Amino acid sequence: MKKAISEFFKMVLIFLVGKFKKFTLRFKKTKTMKDYMMVYYSQAKSARLTGKKVAWITSGGPVEPLIAMDVIPVYPENHGAMIGASKMGGHLCELAENMGYSADLCSYARSDISCATVNGGPIGGLPKPDMLVCCNNICGTVLKWYEVQARYFNVPLFIMDTPFCHTEYTKEMGRYVRAQFDEYFVFLEKACGRKFDFDKLKEVGHLSHQGQLLWQAVLDTATHKPSPMSAFDAFYHLALIVTLRGTKDVIDYYTWLVGYMKDRIARGIGAVPNEKYRLLWDNIPIWHRTRWLSEKFASHDACLVADTYTTAWCGALKYVDENNFIDSAAEAHARIYLNIGVDQMAKMVIEMIDKYDVDGFVLHSNRSCKPYSFGQLDIQKIVERERGIPCLMLEADMTDERSFSESQISTRIDAYMEIIKERKDKK
Amino acid sequence: YCCSYAPEEIIWAAGALPVRMFGTNENIHLADTHLQSYCCSLVRGILEEALDKSLDFVDGVILPHTCDSFQRLSDIWRLNIPEQFHLDVVLPVKIDTPSAKKYMADVLEKFRKDLGRVLGKDITQAMLARSVKTYNKIRALVSKLYEIRCANPQIISGADYHAVIKAAMIMDRDQYLKILTQIVKQLKKATPRKTRAEAKRLVLSGSVCTHPDIYGIIEKAGGVIVWDDLCTGYRYFEGQMNEKIAPLKAITARYLKRVICPAKHMELRGRGENLIRLVKQSKAQGVVFLLLKFCDPHAFDYPYLKEMLEAEKIPFMLLDMEAELPSAGQLQTRFETFIQIL
Ligand code: SF4
Ligand code: SF4
Numbered sequence: 088m089k090k091a092i093s094e095f096f097k098m099v100l101i102f103l104v105g106k107f108k109k110f111t112l113r114f115k116k117t118k119t120m121k122d123y124m125m126v127y128y129s130q131a132k133s134a135r136l137t138g139k140k141v142a143w144i145t146s147g148g149p150v151e152p153l154i155a156m157d158v159i160p161v162y163p164e165n166h167g168a169m170i171g172a173s174k175m176g177g178h179l180c181e182l183a184e185n186m187g188y189s190a191d192l193c194s195y196a197r198s199d200i201s202c203a204t205v206n207g208g209p210i211g212g213l214p215k216p217d218m219l220v221c222c223n224n225i226c227g228t229v230l231k232w233y234e235v236q237a238r239y240f241n242v243p244l245f246i247m248d249t250p251f252c253h254t255e256y257t258k259e260m261g262r263y264v265r266a267q268f269d270e271y272f273v274f275l276e277k278a279c280g281r282k283f284d285f286d287k288l289k290e291v292g293h294l295s296h297q298g299q300l301l302w303q304a305v306l307d308t309a310t311h312k313p314s315p316m317s318a319f320d321a322f323y324h325l326a327l328i329v330t331l332r333g334t335k336d337v338i339d340y341y342t343w344l345v346g347y348m349k350d351r352i353a354r355g356i357g358a359v360p361n362e363k364y365r366l367l368w369d370n371i372p373i374w375h376r377t378r379w380l381s382e383k384f385a386s387h388d389a390c391l392v393a394d395t396y397t398t399a400w401c402g403a404l405k406y407v408d409e410n411n412f413i414d415s416a417a418e419a420h421a422r423i424y425l426n427i428g429v430d431q432m433a434k435m436v437i438e439m440i441d442k443y444d445v446d447g448f449v450l451h452s453n454r455s456c457k458p459y460s461f462g463q464l465d466i467q468k469i470v471e472r473e474r475g476i477p478c479l480m481l482e483a484d485m486t487d488e489r490s491f492s493e494s495q496i497s498t499r500i501d502a503y504m505e506i507i508k509e510r511k512d513k514k
Numbered sequence: 515y516c517c518s519y520a521p522e523e524i525i526w527a528a529g530a531l532p533v534r535m536f537g538t539n540e541n542i543h544l545a546d547t548h549l550q551s552y553c554c555s556l557v558r559g560i561l562e563e564a565l566d567k568s569l570d571f572v573d574g575v576i577l578p579h580t581c582d583s584f585q586r587l588s589d590i591w592r593l594n595i596p597e598q599f600h601l602d603v604v605l606p607v608k609i610d611t612p613s614a615k616k617y618m619a620d621v622l623e624k625f626r627k628d629l630g631r632v633l634g635k636d637i638t639q640a641m642l643a644r645s646v647k648t649y650n651k652i653r654a655l656v657s658k659l660y661e662i663r664c665a666n667p668q669i670i671s672g673a674d675y676h677a678v679i680k681a682a683m684i685m686d687r688d689q690y691l692k693i694l695t696q697i698v699k700q701l702k703k704a705t706p707r708k709t710r711a712e713a714k715r716l717v718l719s720g721s722v723c724t725h726p727d728i729y730g731i732i733e734k735a736g737g738v739i740v741w742d743d744l745c746t747g748y749r750y751f752e753g754q755m756n757e758k759i760a761p762l763k764a765i766t767a768r769y770l771k772r773v774i775c776p777a778k779h780m781e782l783r784g785r786g787e788n789l790i791r792l793v794k795q796s797k798a799q800g801v802v803f804l805l806l807k808f809c810d811p812h813a814f815d816y817p818y819l820k821e822m823l824e825a826e827k828i829p830f831m832l833l834d835m836e837a838e839l840p841s842a843g844q845l846q847t848r849f850e851t852f853i854q855i856l
Contacts, residue, residue, distance in 0.1 A: 187817035189834075191552060191808050223607055227582045230607060230779055231814035238782050238818060246779055248614065250604040251585050253592070259620040263606070266613035429589035454552045457810065461586035464548050465593055482550070 118343075123336055124326060131159045132214045140217040140279060143236065145229045146329055147399075147423055148222035149247060149271065149416055151295050154333040155288040156275050160220075161213050163232075165329050167195030170202070171374025171486030173209040180487045182207075193455040194487040196232040203239060216240055218278045220271075222247040224426045226458045245274045249421040253428045256421055264417040292412030295333040296404075301341035302328045303401040308348040309392040310443055313357025314365070315348045318391040319381040320358060322372045328400045359390040364507050367439055368394035369466070370451035370459050373481075375488040383497065387504040393443045395436060399424045402435070429462035433469040440474050447507045448478045455484050477510065479503040515576040516560060517584070518750040518775065519605055523765050524626055525576065526687055527645035528637045533572065534683035535560045536722065536746075539838065548590050554808040555836065556722055557583045564595055574599030574632060579607075581777045581811050599632040601625065608779040609770050619766045626762065642761035648687055649755065655694050656682060656751045660741065662701050664796050667713065667738040669701055672729025679747060680726070712736075714856045717793050719743040719819070720804035721775075721812055725839055728804070735849035741796035743789055744804075745775055776811035785815060786822035793828055799856045801830040802849075829856055 134141045142153050146164045153160045170176050176194055182201035184190050190197075198208070206212030219242060221233035230246065237244040247267055250260045272283040305324065308315050324344060331337050351357075366384065368391045373380060384391055403423045408415040424432065440448065448470055453460050467478045479499065483491055515522060515532055522532035537559025544565035545558045563569050575598055577588040592600045603625050606614040630637045656679065663675060670678075678697060682690060714737045718728075722745055729739055742748050753772045755764040773788050774780045781787075793801060801823060805812050816832070823830050831852040839845065 187820055189805075189807075189813035189816070192810060192813055196814075227585075227607070227777055228810055228814075231776070231811060234779065234782055235814065235818070244782075246608045248607045250606070250617075251579050251602075253585075253588060253602045253604070257604075257624065259617060259624055260604070262620070263613055263617035266616070267611075270611060270613060428592070429586065430593055452550050454550075457553070458582040458586065461549060461553060461583060462589055464550070465590055 118340065120324060120326060120340070123331070123340060127330060128210055131161050132210075134159050134214055141214050142218045142220050142278075143213070143216040143233075144220040145222050145225060145233070147225045147420065147425070148220050149268070149420055151291045151333045151412070151416070152268075152271060152275055152283070152288060153220065155284050155291045156279050156281075158218075158275070158279065159214075160330070161216065162330055163199045163213065164195050165326060166202075166208065166210075166213055167198055167486055168326075168372075168374050169210065170198045170208045171488075172377065174375050174488055175208055176375060176486035177489040179207060180489070191454070193226075193228045193232070193457075194484055195455065196228055196235075198486060200232065200235055200239075203236065216242055218242050218274075219244045220247070221245070222249060222420060224249040224420050224423050226425065226456070228457075243274070243278060245271060247271065247420070249426055251426055252422055254431075256418060260421060261418065264421050265414060268413050268417055289412060291333040292416070293409055294335060294338060296407055296409040296412075298328055298332055298334075298337035298341065299401040299404055299407075301338060301345060302397075303404065304345045305341055305348060306393065306398060306401070308345065308352060311352045312365075312444070313355070313359065313362035314390050314392040314443075315351035315356060315358060316392075317358040317381065318368045318394040318397070319372075319377050321394060321397040322377060325397045325400065332400075357390065359385045359388060361388045362390045363388040364447065364504070364511060365390055365392045365443065365445040366447045366449055366507075367392070367436070367443060367445045368396070368449050368451070369436065369463065370453045371396055371456060371485045373451060373453075373483045373491070374485055376483075376491065376493075379493070383500055384504075387500075387508075389447075389504060389507070391449065392445060393439055395424060395432075395439065398439070425458050429465050430469070432462065433466045436466060436470060437473055440470065440476065445476070446511055447476055447503070449503075450478060450480045451485075452480050452482045453485050454482070454490070455487070477503065477506050515578075517578045517580050518745045519578045519580070519603075519769065519778075520576055521578075521603065521622055521625055521765060521769070523645045523649050523755075523761075524622065524629060524637065524642065526648065527641040527761075528629055528633055528635065529641075530573070530629075530633060531686060532576075532683075534746075535563065535569070536680075537561075538563050538568075548594070552808050553583055554806045556806060556809075557587045561587060561590060564591055572598060574601065576601045576603060576629075578603040579605055580775070581809075583808070583810075584777075601628055601632070605769075605778075607777070609774065610780050615766075615770055618770055619763070622762060622766050622769075639761060642765070643757070646755050646757060646761045646764055648691060650757065652682060652687065652691055652694065653751045653754065655691070655698050658698050659694075659701070660748060660751075662698070664740045667715065667740055669704055672733050672739055673726060676726045676729050683746065683750070713738040714800065714853045715740045715796065715798045717741045717743065717789070717796060717798045717801045718747070718804055719789055719801055721806055721809055722746045725835065727839075727842065728845075731842055731845050732802070732849050735846045735853055737800075737849060737853045739802075740798055741792050743773075743785075743792055748792075749773055749775065776815045783818070783822070786819050789819060790822060790826055790828070793826075799829070800852065801828060802852075803830060803832045805832065805834055807834055807836045 140158045142158045144160045150160045176198050179198035179201045180194050183197035202208045219233050221229050223230050276283050327337050403419040406419040450463050516535050525532040537556050542562045545561040606617045608614050626637050716737050718739050753768045755768045
């Protein structure tokens, strides 16, 4: 009982802090990422008080229908990144291992599974879900992970099954994914106890599309030399398109951000003061070492100007028809970067190499993420063959900091940068 | 082909021989230039065989969608071994909704057409019906074999038993059916040698058993495998197809009904319930989990299976398998320790 009361007060407190923050934000001209995230998480964590429902959803999942139904989406993967950035991943992963989960499983999943049982991590755990929405367009891990959570929280689970597109998106797949959107609407009607709001969905779909276009515009500013932003900035600013896709906040923030980056371009300010070498990053960031890596590359006058990871949130834009949200969303969700064949991924990498005019390609071989990492060696070979630029593969894990060897990685980066310098200076 | 979800009834119907790949554990070096160290030994072993040309005798490869590692294996295979035809069968991952059932039927029909195209023939209803009959017979006989051995574990040694089961996935199916009929007939007549009646009865659970020696080692340690929950075991054999409806429909229906592999989704606790049922039916005293290292789907299920077994007071042990097993002696000691507590 005592615990319940203190929980309640904590929630009221969080709610008030969030309200207060939101109120003061009205007077603030440029809201920072932190401001937005704080309001977002306090709203999510006090959902019980406001009578709103909370859904946990995978990062590539169709969030727009949730927003249309006024359900607060929460992203365990974003939470996983926060855990990683605050260097709490190792501890939480260890807890999961004690629960019987193998140390070879994805560290987002491991830390989330154990975090749910102890309410640990940087924000004291995520708000309990009323429903779970899992889209396997990023991996098969999320399916298993959400099954675990569905058993633990005993809440309904909706699975959006997007068949893998090795070489093609067949008409059979199209029909299947499209039909699941209808099943999804029915699921939400049941979970929320009211009719699905299709008008609102149109509006949200429109905002989501605009948000993605703006995100693309932000990333595009990095084509400029020197680049006003680095991939590390992109990792940071990404959180909004992940968590608040489909809301007006995203539009406001990224509109401001594009302006900010353009201003930097106009004034000739680069993310790396003395940008001489431009690099492309592959895979999820090493969250517990972003600052260190960023400084490490900067010390060699190298800027990681772009990456395949943050691009994923606008990579399927070509399939989106904003006037026909539902039908095109089916295809866009099935054809994202991680749900296509290795050769198509390599093609997109090469397009990025040309677009951002980079001198090298750095691949993070991420123990956690098998669908992202297997095939990298082939992508590397294709890139070397087609574009002849040096590639570097770093072995690490995105959130579990326990196996990271700083000195070894440091030496490898130094050696790699020597090659890059030599090649570039010869030209 | 790989995986117990490969629609081999259709392959056999087409007049082609479905040969299941088990991969190698020896002398892996080619696959290492395509796969990082954290990939399961099955995928690595299969890729190695593909790259070192030991699979040159096949005309094509059929890869159903399973897990994340497997899906990338397909890509890597396609990009590096262009000589053979390559068919992906992208099955649904969840199989308990109306749209998924429809999609399953669609995919199998598409596969029938695709396979017909690469083989240059039309795979007709009659061909499918004949294949369905053959598979039904084989599966019924193997089930019979499981029952005989479950009742009388000493009647055939674990190693021989494993060889008979494995042959079902490799041999000419008509020939296999003939031999299998003989074997089952003989075993029915044979009186069991009651050598070690006190052997503890165990169920083996996991994905693929690539180490047949395990059967023998367990027997030496005083146990005996009376049933299994493996994708190269009973999960592959269970379930009959309805011969009275259109064959493709019957094939589809079986894939929708069979006990799932952990890379698929059906009920939240379906695999656990099934495992407990198997233990009870086979009157087993314990469960041995045989998990391949780096195998995500199985590793995610293990904690909840473990919990369900604990609730039922069924003892179990976990054997994490790397490509290389610990020495036979070490293994035997581990099994003995477990078996002693039963
Ligand atoms: S396996 Fe990869 S894509 Fe899947 S949840 Fe983990 S990090 Fe994300
Ligand atoms: S299901 Fe497990 S054993 Fe099978 S290929 Fe995938 S990771 Fe390997």
